Amino acid sequence: MSFIYSDKDLVGYVMIKNIRIQNANAVSSPITYGFPAITGFTGAIHALSRKIAVVDGLEDIRLDGVLIACFDCKPQTYREASYKDYTFNQTRNPILKSGKTASINEEGRCHLRISLVIGVYANDFMLEDYQIAKLLQTIRFKIQQQRIAGGSVLSLDRFDPVNYVPAEDINNFSKALLPAFILMNAPKDLTSITEQLQQQNPEATALDALISTATMTHEPIDNAQGMTDWQTKSSKQGRGWLVPIPVGFQGISEIYDAGIMQNVRNPEYPSRYVEAIYSLGKWVFPHRINDLADALWYQYYDNEESLYLVTQNQEF
Incomplete structure (x- = not known):
C-alpha cells in the first residue's frame, strides 16, 4: 500500500x-x-x-x-503586546532587479x-x-x-x-x-472522539472531532461556597498530545498532460488540482512505541480514489 x-x-x-x-x-x-x-x-x-x-x-x-x-x-x-495575536515573521527575498522587495505568498x-x-x-x-x-x-x-x-x-x-x-x-x-x-x-483517537461527540449530537462528524481537538471550552461550575468557578475542557484531555495534521491530498480534477497546467512546480510531469486531507496525529515518547518500524511514514497513491497520502504501516 x-x-x-x-x-x-x-x-x-x-x-x-x-x-x-x-x-x-x-x-x-x-x-x-x-x-x-x-x-x-x-x-x-x-x-x-x-x-x-x-x-x-x-x-x-x-x-x-x-x-x-x-x-x-x-x-x-x-507579538507586539500580550493582548494581541501572534504573526509570523516574514521576509521578501530575493529582491527584484530594481532593488525593491518582491510580493510573496x-x-x-x-x-x-x-x-x-x-x-x-x-x-x-x-x-x-x-x-x-x-x-x-x-x-x-x-x-x-x-x-x-x-x-x-x-x-x-x-x-x-x-x-x-x-x-x-x-x-x-x-x-x-x-x-x-x-x-x-492517531485514527483510533479520532474515531473515539467522534463517537463521544455523537452522544451529544448524532449529526457530529469526524471533521467536528478534528476541530474539537484544536479548541478549548470554558464551563461554569458552582463551588462549595456558592460561587461560580470556570472549568476549561478539551476533547483531547487524557488522550495524550493530539494535533490535527494534513495526511495528503484528494484529486478534484482530471489529470492533465505535462505542460498543460500553468505555474506548476514541475511542468515536465502530468498535473491535477487537489485538496488537502486531514487526520489526527499524536506526539509520542519513543518508549511507548512497541515497534519503531510502525512509526515510519510512507507515500501512498490510490489511483481509483485519486488519493495521494502519507501513511504508517500500522495504527498506534
Whole structure:
C-alpha cells in the first residue's frame, strides 16, 4: 500500500541524528501550522534516495519511509503586546532587479532540531560492510546539501551523526531518540472522539472531532461556597498530545498532460488540482512505541480514489 520498492528487500534502517534545520516551512496546510507537513520529510528522503542511487557502489540501494522525532520546534513569530495575536515573521527575498522587495505568498517558518530514521532497501537481504560505510558517509554529506521541509540543514550530531542497524534491530534506536517526541497517526483517537461527540449530537462528524481537538471550552461550575468557578475542557484531555495534521491530498480534477497546467512546480510531469486531507496525529515518547518500524511514514497513491497520502504501516 506504499511506494516501497517492490523489487527490493528491506535490509535495515539509517538514523540521522540531531539535525538542526533553519527556516523550515511551519505552514503544513491551508488550516494548520506549527510543524512542517509530513510530505516535507518524505519528499526530502525521496530526493536523498535519488542522489544515493547515482553513487558508485550504491546503485542498487534505495531509501523509503521516514520516522520523524522532534526535539525542538520554534515557530518564528512576533507579538507586539500580550493582548494581541501572534504573526509570523516574514521576509521578501530575493529582491527584484530594481532593488525593491518582491510580493510573496506569506510563509510561516520555524527552526527545528530533529532525528530521522529511514528505511534502506536493496537487492540482497544484507549489505556488505563497505556498502554500509559508503552509504553512511554519502548520507552524511548529501543530507547537508539539500532542503528538508523547505529549511536549510545547519548541522548534524557532533559525535554520532549517522548510524545503521539491520532491519530486525530498529528498536535499538529508541534510547538515541530520547527525549524527542515521535509523530504518529492517531485514527483510533479520532474515531473515539467522534463517537463521544455523537452522544451529544448524532449529526457530529469526524471533521467536528478534528476541530474539537484544536479548541478549548470554558464551563461554569458552582463551588462549595456558592460561587461560580470556570472549568476549561478539551476533547483531547487524557488522550495524550493530539494535533490535527494534513495526511495528503484528494484529486478534484482530471489529470492533465505535462505542460498543460500553468505555474506548476514541475511542468515536465502530468498535473491535477487537489485538496488537502486531514487526520489526527499524536506526539509520542519513543518508549511507548512497541515497534519503531510502525512509526515510519510512507507515500501512498490510490489511483481509483485519486488519493495521494502519507501513511504508517500500522495504527498506534
